[in-house]
Every structure is written in structure tokens, then in C-alpha cells.
Amino acid sequence: MKYLIMIYLNPEARALWESFPESERAAGLTFHEELKAELAASGELVRSEALVDWSQAKRVLVHEGRTQTTDGPFAEVKEFLAGFYLVDCVSLDRAVEIAARMPESGLGTVEVRQVMESLADFR
Structure with a gap:
């Protein structure tokens, strides 16, 4: 089954x-590179990406056939999606195990959601 592991941070996190010394930030980035390599080797990694800063996001709303966009940063944002892992593993428990290893689980929120295999699952 496929699971999307979403890494959310907030401005404080x-x-x-950003206050960490360069060596600590490098260790955090190295953790993710090693995790990606481990998951790729086990066949569980489908895709993983970090996202650009949330202030560069666009929100899109179509109302009465007209597209409207707004820029960030958004004052109402408390958490923002910083990156994700799409994994294909045997169970939700395994996806949670992977998510719990991420340093961000102690700073922000790491959410795990199963991916629908088909639109028929939506019903």
C-alpha cells in the first residue's frame, strides 16, 4: 500500500x-539523504521531495468560472507543508515507523495518509 508522509513545520520550527549551527543543519539534511537511500534500497521509496519556502506558494480559487490566486505569506498559516515522502510499504504501522524517525516529528507535525489506489476508493 502507498502512504504519503507529509512533513509540516511552523514559523517557530x-x-x-535556521538558528542551528551549520553542522547541525548538515546532519539533518544528511539524515534525509540516508533515509531516502535506505527506503530506495528496500524498495519502499516511491518519491521524496522538499518544497520551496511556503511564502512562494499560490492559493487558487475558481469562482463562477474565474480563477483567482493569492500570494503568501498567509497570516492565517500556522503550519505549512515543508516536504513529503511517498512510500509503498506493507502497512500503516510501517509508514508510521518511518515517519517517527524523522527529526521533524519533534519540531512540527508529520502526517501519514494512505493513498487511494483508485477513484473507486473515494466512494
């Missing part, structure tokens, strides 16, 4: 990350 981002500020904390």
Missing part, C-alpha cells in the same frame, strides 16, 4: 532550524 523554521526559525529554530
